[in-house]
Amino acid sequence: MAYLDLYSGPWTIAEANHLLRRTSFGCSQDTLNEALNLGLSGTISKLFEVNPMPEPPLKYEFDGDERDEVNDPDANYGETWVNAPAYPTLPTQQETNKAVRARNRSLYAWSFIQMQESGISIREKLTLFWHNHFVSVNTNPHREFYYINTLRENALGNFKELTKLITIDPNMLVYLSGNQNTNAAPNENYARELLELFTLGKGEAVGNGDYTNYTEDDIVAIAKILTGWRVKSLLDPDTLTPIFSNFNHTKGSKTLSHRFNNAVIEENGEDEYKDLIDIIFQQEECSKFIVRQFYKWFVNSEISDDIELNVIAPLANNLKANNYEIAPVLKTLLSSNHFFESTFCMIKSPIDLMLSVTKSLLFSGPTATIKEQYDYALVLYSACYDLNQDLFHHPDVAGWKAYYQSPLFYKSWVNSFLLPKRLDYCRIIVTGGDLVIDDITYTIPPLIPVLTIASKIENATDPNVLIKSLSKLLFNYEVSDEQVVSLKEFLIPGLPDFEWTVEYSEYLADNTNTTLVISVDKKLRSLISIMVQMSEFQIM
Incomplete structure (x- = not known):
């Protein structure tokens, strides 16, 4: 029986649990019953349904002069701040910073609400996957929301097209210095990560500046191809729209190395980056690279020669044949014999762990007001941050170590310092108690029914x-x-x-x-x- 043959074994609570835990964030008895009734095929179909996008995050803290209140007159309580100016103009810098931080908290809490309420859907798990793949760290909540919304909108879509969108995303342009990349001073930050972390992987060094998948000369050429993109000031109403400056763009054709068959990228102004990405995605290694990332995220961190031959290679061929549409490939992987044989081999990430408690045990934080709902979601965010999975603030551009750092991989989530906290946080959600993070005490009532x-x-x-x-x-x-x-x-x-x-x-x-x-x-x-x-x- 081939690894990727359609799973034909029993469909019981164990198989439904395995599928839902890996593709979403925990599951309740009701969700499990729904999956059991749908069967494997029906559950896979429901996981990949394209649902309406969620309503944007809301202002949940009250305006006022007290120490724990904020002054953000551009957004009313209970309404979204996303349509307000990206940088509120207030009487003092302190007030402005306070309003921005309040919007940050709203975004982070809202993100956990989406995961908590996702039901039988893979979209939120894929959004988190892309967030860890296309790492982009910023502090402005508007740029963060625009970025994560792009990931969410395209989570089940096309890898190549998402790469094009992220390349000129304002958050990414600022984070990896694309905003500073000019013909007078090309900046290689994004060019390097585009190849090494986002599309191909570096490969082994085979010569001076020559790797299996690209060369240092390619980095230089790609940096020139990407010159000219800009992000407007936060004070500009159009700050979330990237702009192209032809004046700052390196003119003329650019030639890539033998690793790309000496491909020539002709001068094409603001569309030149798209031509570059099309060339990168023609490389055989590109489809294999992203399939390996999916495998580590959904199945197992260990990829043996056998798995490379019988799982990675055929899925990569499938991905390329589908012009990098990810849904068909993931459906094949998640419906396979191999997937249902790969159990108990993944230590839960902090987000998976905390939401396994809340979703499996019907957690219902206080919902009488928007403030109560967001406050308790923010506690979950803070707990995960304290357990080394800080949403929107990865430790570095490579993402969370659990998905790339050999030989520990998932074991990065547990050590003598983190494990006692993991256990204690799980307990407190069930029993109630004081959860202390960064010297702040959150008093949690027993919310599990x-x-x-x-x-x-x-x-x-x-x-x-x-x-x-x-x-x-x-x-x-x-x-x-x-x-x-x-x-x-x-x-x-x-x-x-x-x-x-x-x-x-x-x-x-x-x-x-x-x-x-x-x-x-x-x-x-x-x-x-x-x-x-x-x-x-x-x-x-």
Whole structure:
């Protein structure tokens, strides 16, 4: 049976869980049931549905003079700030900075809300993939939103066309110095990363300035091809539209090296960068390069010679045959025998981990007001930042180490410093408590509705059934009988099974009895808080 043959094994909660965890961010019992009813083919189709774009982020903090309030008169509470001037003009620099930072917080919280509410859809997971692939760090929320929106709009689309859009994206032009790239002083920053990190990879050094996939002379020539692009001042109303200055563009034809078959890029003004990208995407290595990135993101960090031959190469051929449309290739990979054999080999990223808790356990932060909703989403953002996955602020242009740094790869997410935090943050989401990040204390109430979760489990009066059902939801398989015995110590410490059966049955018969409600809630919360700290919950 070939690696990429359509998976023909059983379609159970384990397979649905595996697919949904890898392609989205955790899943609830209801989502799993929906996937089970849809079957593999139906779930894949739903994952790749093109849904309407989300409404933009909102201003969620109040205007005022208090220390914890902001003054941003260009945007009203509950409305988006995206249409306001990119750089608010306020009486003092301090007030301006405060308004900009408030918009930053809104964007970061909103991004977590999108992931939390994504349902059966691969778009948010792919948006995060492209965010880690086309790394672009900035501090202006408008440019950040424009950039991430470009990634989201094109997440399921065409790799070549997305590369063209990102090349002249204002956020990217500023981040990798394209904004400073002129005929008088060509800047090679973006040219180098375009080849090394975005499209081809460097390859092995085979000579002085000569690598498997390109040469240093190609960097020089490509920098000249890309000259002339500009980003207007933040004070300009049109600051989010890149502009081309023919005066600052290097004129004449540019010749690439033998690595590109000595291709000649003719003078073509503001469309010259497109001609360059078309040439890069003709290289055989380009399709293999991006397929390897997809493989590391969705399947496994280890790519053996066998995987290179039987998975990477045929998918790369498929990608090139489809003119770099990514959906057909990913559907093939995610529906394959090989994908469903590649389980328990990935340590969850901080974002995957935190959202596995919230989505699997029906987390519902306070939603009475927009401010409450955004405040709690910002707590998730802050926790992930503290666990070394800072959305919008990668450690460097290569992205998060877990997806490129050999031999650790995913193990980068856990060490003696990070692992205790990972476990503690998972616990606090279930039990409530104080979460301390950068000397700021966030007091989290117990927001996981443990009673509702238990109510969805048939025969939850049996503690063995309860624990095994929860393990199927939280892990990818049932726990062993020995583990069940150990876990019962957190549900009914030192007591026989019937004690739980009696108490839970009494609660079901009278859920208005406050004493019973508190007691059952406490026992369930104790059990689940331990389960989300188990090693089985850390992997997927």
